[in-house]
Amino acid sequence: MNINKVNNWLKTIQNAICPTYCALCDKPTEEALCEICEADLPHLDQACKRCALPLADVDIANPLCGECLVDPPAFDEAIAPFRYAPPIDEMISHFKYQHHLSMGRLLGGYLAQHIVECATTVDALVPVPLYPSRLKHRGFNQAAELAYWVNRRTRIPAYMDLLLRVQPGPDQRSANRKQRQRQVRQAFRIKPAYTHIPERIALIDDVVTTGATARAAAGCLRRAGVKYIAVWAIARTGKQEGRTRQKPPALDHHP
Numbered sequence: 589m590n591i592n593k594v595n596n597w598l599k600t601i602q603n604a605i606c607p608t609y610c611a612l613c614d615k616p617t618e619e620a621l622c623e624i625c626e627a628d629l630p631h632l633d634q635a636c637k638r639c640a641l642p643l644a645d646v647d648i649a650n651p652l653c654g655e656c657l658v659d660p661p662a663f664d665e666a667i668a669p670f671r672y673a674p675p676i677d678e679m680i681s682h683f684k685y686q687h688h689l690s691m692g693r694l695l696g697g698y699l700a701q702h703i704v705e706c707a708t709t710v711d712a713l714v715p716v717p718l719y720p721s722r723l724k725h726r727g728f729n730q731a732a733e734l735a736y737w738v739n740r741r742t743r744i745p746a747y748m749d750l751l752l753r754v755q756p757g758p759d760q761r762s763a764n765r766k767q768r769q770r771q772v773r774q775a776f777r778i779k780p781a782y783t784h785i786p787e788r789i790a791l792i793d794d795v796v797t798t799g800a801t802a803r804a805a806a807g808c809l810r811r812a813g814v815k816y817i818a819v820w821a822i823a824r825t826g827k828q829e830g831r832t833r834q835k836p837p838a839l840d841h842h843p
């Protein structure tokens with residue numbers, strides 16, 4: 589029997605019993621997002637090969653941004669399916685600050701799908717950790733949630749506690765770029781219980797903004813002997829975007 593036919597029947601039956609709605613506009617749809625919302629997502633098409641900074645023009649022979657040419661980060665490559673722009677910024681904000689874990693599942697699915705399409709792989713997924721007091725306040729680590737969904741799809745092992753955050757993050761609202769970089773440089777440690785560290789690691793995070801956090805976490809892994817470090821995130825900000833913490837906007841969301 590044709591498996592696609594069976595899947596279509598199952599979807600039809602499921603929708604008849606329990607209709608599903610677009611997570612953004614509430615239109616009935618069989619998918620997580622309706623076709624219109626899906627088509628509106630801000631895909632990151634042209635970006636720096638090293639840090640994923642959105643670029644207007646990419647030099648195919650040397651696809652790097654100015655900063656990576658002058659001051660390359662400790663990670664080898666960054667991959668993000670989206671620019672940090674509406675509605676992705678709002679979706680991430682709802683996931684992080686309003687605990688919409690179903691949104692995390694959706695975003696994690698997009699990240700995993702993108703990784704599969706990029707045909708890249710590593711030995712281990714390592715979520716960027718939160719400082720313990722922030723983890724306690726938020727109740728969950730959004731990067732660990734994303735790593736869980738990427739692991740579910742790719743089967744790449746997730747080392748959830750390999751990295752520890754030993755210093756709190758910088759104040760996103762008041763610190764400038766240089767201050768933030770200084771504040772996060774010594775923020776990470778390898779958990780002492782790990783005696784064997786995989787050679788190729790993907791750091792998982794929700795958004796790469798200045799890259800300071802990713803640089804610091806990657807620096808810690810590099811000092812521990814990791815040979816290849818990628819950063820896999822949902823979204824990458826442009827030069828002027830995402831400098832302030834997003835307040836969750838009024839986004840309709842089905843329970």
Ligand SMILES: [Zn+2]
Nearest residue numbers: 610613622625
């Ligand atoms: Zn929609």
Ligand SMILES: [Zn+2]
Nearest residue numbers: 636639653656
């Ligand atoms: Zn770059």
